[in-house]
Amino acid sequence: MTTRPPAEIGMKLEEVDTPALVVELDAFERNLRRLPERIAGRKVRLRPHAKTHKCPVIALQQIALGAVGVCCQKVSEAEAMVHGGVPDVLISNEIVGAPKLRRLAALARAARIATCVDDISQVAALDTAARAFDVTLSVLVEVNMGGDRCGVEPGEPALRLAETIGRASHLKFGGLQAYHGSAQHLRTPAERRAAINQAIERAGRTRALLEANGIACPVVTGAGTGTFMLEAASDVYDELQCGSYVFMDADYGRNLGEDGAPNHDFEHSLFVWATVMSRPTDDRAILDAGLKALSVDSGMPLLHGFEEAEYTRASDEHGKVLLKRPTNRLRIGDKIKLVPGHCDPTVNLYDWYVGVRNGRVEALWPITARGALV
Amino acid sequence: MTTRPPAEIGMKLEEVDTPALVVELDAFERNLRRLPERIAGRKVRLRPHAKTHKCPVIALQQIALGAVGVCCQKVSEAEAMVHGGVPDVLISNEIVGAPKLRRLAALARAARIATCVDDISQVAALDTAARAFDVTLSVLVEVNMGGDRCGVEPGEPALRLAETIGRASHLKFGGLQAYHGSAQHLRTPAERRAAINQAIERAGRTRALLEANGIACPVVTGAGTGTFMLEAASDVYDELQCGSYVFMDADYGRNLGEDGAPNHDFEHSLFVWATVMSRPTDDRAILDAGLKALSVDSGMPLLHGFEEAEYTRASDEHGKVLLKRPTNRLRIGDKIKLVPGHCDPTVNLYDWYVGVRNGRVEALWPITARGALV
Structure with a gap:
């Protein structure tokens, strides 16, 4: 079984091989604190x-x-x-x-x-x-x-x-x-x-x-x-x-707040870290993260910080990305963060969190209830 | 990590706890032989x-x-x-x-x-x-x-x-x-x-x-x-x-053959073995197998051999089943085989196959490439 940690402490994020489940620790910790703050009193x-x-x-x-x-x-x-x-x-x-x-x-x-x-x-x-x-x-x-x-x-x-x-x-x-x-x-x-x-x-x-x-x-x-x-x-x-x-996750991010804008009470802190494995055409990039790397039950993942590109289709081991305009990004070998459509079943596909702060791996947490179905 | 086998050799299928990934060995072996037979010569x-x-x-x-x-x-x-x-x-x-x-x-x-x-x-x-x-x-x-x-x-x-x-x-x-x-x-x-x-x-x-x-x-x-x-x-x-x-899987089962009928070249041999965990109303049963027990990317699973019931919605740990007419089946605690919509990402959720023949567990095979994403 795949119990080998997917990274090493101190590695740069760019060095972490893909697909991997990455937690941005600063955002995660702000989320952890924000909910108790919101209900204080x-x-x-x-x-x-x-x-x-x-x-x-x-x-x-x-x-x-x-x-x-x-x-x-x-x-x-x-x-x-x-x-x-x-x-x-x-x-x-x-x-x-x-x-x-x-x-x-x-x-x-x-x-x-x-x-x-x-x-x-x-x-x-x-x-x-x-x-x-x-x-x-x-x-x-x-x-x-x-x-x-x-x-x-x-x-x-x-x-x-x-x-x-x-x-x-x-x-x-x-x-x-x-x-x-x-x-x-x-x-x-x-x-x-x-x-x-x-x-x-x-x-x-x-x-x-x-x-x-x-x-x-x-x-x-x-x-x-x-x-x-x-x-x-x-x-x-x-x-x-x-x-x-x-x-x-991407789906909760579509909930609207009182002002009619998407609700930003909490930040995306969980990402599927993926690599561009193929660039067959100017308008198409293929990622190495498909149905076995993320759950699409609540919609496709988002390419984090890259709105000109859309993850349009997941097959078992591939993600098809449509590029809406020419870009120098997403060349073969480039890595990118995906925001999963639904965090719970996505987490259930991984054995480890790779905790990252300021671009360095700081924590490796085993997901000990991964696959705990019974 | 969940490496404990989910059953014991010799157990009756009815004794296997759920959710579990069951292979009916007779059907599986017929499938294994049928493809080489079809291309012989x-x-x-x-x-x-x-x-x-x-x-x-x-x-x-x-x-x-x-x-x-x-x-x-x-x-x-x-x-x-x-x-x-x-x-x-x-x-x-x-x-x-x-x-x-x-x-x-x-x-x-x-x-x-x-x-x-x-x-x-x-x-x-x-x-x-x-x-x-x-x-x-x-x-x-x-x-x-x-x-x-x-x-x-x-x-x-x-x-x-x-x-x-x-x-x-x-x-x-x-x-x-x-x-x-x-x-x-x-x-x-x-x-x-x-x-x-x-x-x-x-x-x-x-x-x-x-x-x-x-x-x-x-x-x-x-x-x-x-x-x-x-x-x-x-x-x-x-x-x-x-x-x-x-x-x-259920999705391949929807392919039509030359005669216009669903193609039965191969048999369903892979099942998610599930338990009825709630029976709130006459027309609703809740199974203990949801998004973490099966992949719904190619449609909902089918209840094997039970066409009066339809698996209509998967949430993380629940499957909602609509009963089209009154039945004595699917009482709380009853177990049932589900045919996954898509076998590949469903298999990827499990660490073991439970191989069953004539209602008895005969094999426990580790899915050693489960989660092998990298």
């Missing part, structure tokens, strides 16, 4: 989503800046985080099947672990696993915020599930998972506000019903990089699950 | 593309059935193949930059290595690297077959490049790389025939020009799973580079 806490970076080195930096822990989506991802020193993980997802539940319960002997359910059958399965390892798992009820993916409907269905959790011997009710994923990439502030107002109403109504039935709701958790200020300003949400803010 | 040889499977265990099976070696796209992929026992690799791609060229030349001390150029500047760079390791590299000229990606134009530009290779002290002219990638997924036989007839004309004309100038052309190589019978029937092509035939 509010009651919400930050629990960043580690599904974005898959790297405990980054998780610990987030915790050092005040995060209460991280979110994960998979048990194997949570294992990588706990093994890397993260003391508190919420799996913001449903975990199904006895083997995974055993691993989850065993992990709760080493760290504070919470997870989610959206079906009553899962409560007994979780309780059995927790009992086998003599741990108490915190279990949140996932509520459908309008994205129509997982989650029970707000109100009564969530109440019944919370009551069932409360009756299990080795579980405790942990609160409401109230993430509205499909709101994150709505382009205008008005669209995002409408979607999150609906989420706030659904989560708030459900919490009120629980409390009216004598069930305290320790946490309402949700929000992402596209909407977090809306959840933070509500009186309903307690934790924010933003992940992409550390890196930003 | 013709002059073309098979050099399958290892970018599909990224696994020397599979490459050696292909060679045992008559393949002359494999193709790769990257130096690191070729290293994985040679380290796994493959004696003959054509890198059907341009390799740029001194570090990669050094590795390529060093690899030629351990195996027969060929690569491609489409620019005169690369000839000297290759010669320098080959001289440093005292090897002779075989270098093919890539010719644009109409896909407008890499490659020089047919005729004179290819001749000039072949002449330059011939003059280099540590290179030998290896022939023409004449792959028409964009023809592979044209849906009708008529479209594919028109595209490949153009490729045959371009490659044949270029070979004739070389020969008229006293340059023998050892090999004309190209073709993929979508068109290989056309190249095989020509008198121009010597080697076929098919890769996907071993697995088939």
Whole structure:
């Protein structure tokens, strides 16, 4: 397996071979600080989503800046985080099947672990696993915020599930998972506000019903990089699950701010470093980074700082670039930074981050949850 | 890094945790045999593309059935193949930059290595690297077959490049790389025939020009799973580079045969094994396999043997399935095989194949070129 680091500390960026996953550390660190600054003084806490970076080195930096822990989506991802020193993980997802539940319960002997359910059958399965390892798992009820993916409907269905959790011997009710994923990439502030107002109403109504039935709701958790200020300003949400803010990607860059311009709250700090491998015509350059070097599910990557060129098509190992006017740039062997369309699945293609500051490699961080699917 | 095998030999498939990359060995082996059977008696040889499977265990099976070696796209992929026992690799791609060229030349001390150029500047760079390791590299000229990606134009530009290779002290002219990638997924036989007839004309004309100038052309190589019978029937092509035939994917399954029906030359043998993790409504099931478990660049995966259900949307860790009518299948915890939309980038997400025969795990093959980007 490709575990050899892709660079050496002290190398110039220009010397790093391609494709490589590069983090510009100054921009990354500004992003890391900016989110806590934006929510300072509010009651919400930050629990960043580690599904974005898959790297405990980054998780610990987030915790050092005040995060209460991280979110994960998979048990194997949570294992990588706990093994890397993260003391508190919420799996913001449903975990199904006895083997995974055993691993989850065993992990709760080493760290504070919470997870989610959206079906009553899962409560007994979780309780059995927790009992086998003599741990108490915190279990949140996932509520459908309008994205129509997982989650029970707000109100009564969530109440019944919370009551069932409360009756299990080795579980405790942990609160409401109230993430509205499909709101994150709505382009205008008005669209995002409408979607999150609906989420706030659904989560708030459900919490009120629980409390009216004598069930305290320790946490309402949700929000992402596209909407977090809306959840933070509500009186309903307690934790924010933003992940992409550390890196930003081309797709989040298309969200518009209140002024109608693209939102620049956060900076692009994650890049796929690529080489021009062919220059067959004046208007065409071929890069060595295609579908196996970046994910195109949310659109093609952008050529960073080079707007006269457009990455128009990805094949397995090639990226086709259209040059809109003649240029001396992008000769064979030239290297360039690409801003991935979608950071999360792009990160999942790499084993290492190459951390760069002022053009020199300063850090090599293993992406220990790369491929952590199970 | 996730190097732990995802299953145990002898397990039932139902016991294999998800997501996992499953190969149905009977179908896979029929595919492996069928392509050599289809081209038996013709002059073309098979050099399958290892970018599909990224696994020397599979490459050696292909060679045992008559393949002359494999193709790769990257130096690191070729290293994985040679380290796994493959004696003959054509890198059907341009390799740029001194570090990669050094590795390529060093690899030629351990195996027969060929690569491609489409620019005169690369000839000297290759010669320098080959001289440093005292090897002779075989270098093919890539010719644009109409896909407008890499490659020089047919005729004179290819001749000039072949002449330059011939003059280099540590290179030998290896022939023409004449792959028409964009023809592979044209849906009708008529479209594919028109595209490949153009490729045959371009490659044949270029070979004739070389020969008229006293340059023998050892090999004309190209073709993929979508068109290989056309190249095989020509008198121009010597080697076929098919890769996907071993697995088939949903996108290749949409190619039509001469009878207007989907082409069933090869069988789906590669699957993403997934679990239903949520069943929020009667018409919606959520699977635990999303963008990090399969590539959607060529469309959504298919639910194998279950046409009443449609995988409609992939998010990072979730797949949303629409159920067209009520069913007792796809309850929480049920497992199902997905046919990936595109096999190559899907394979690149996994470290292991789980080989299954008659419902039992029989093989665990490491995907040693997974992530081999550089």
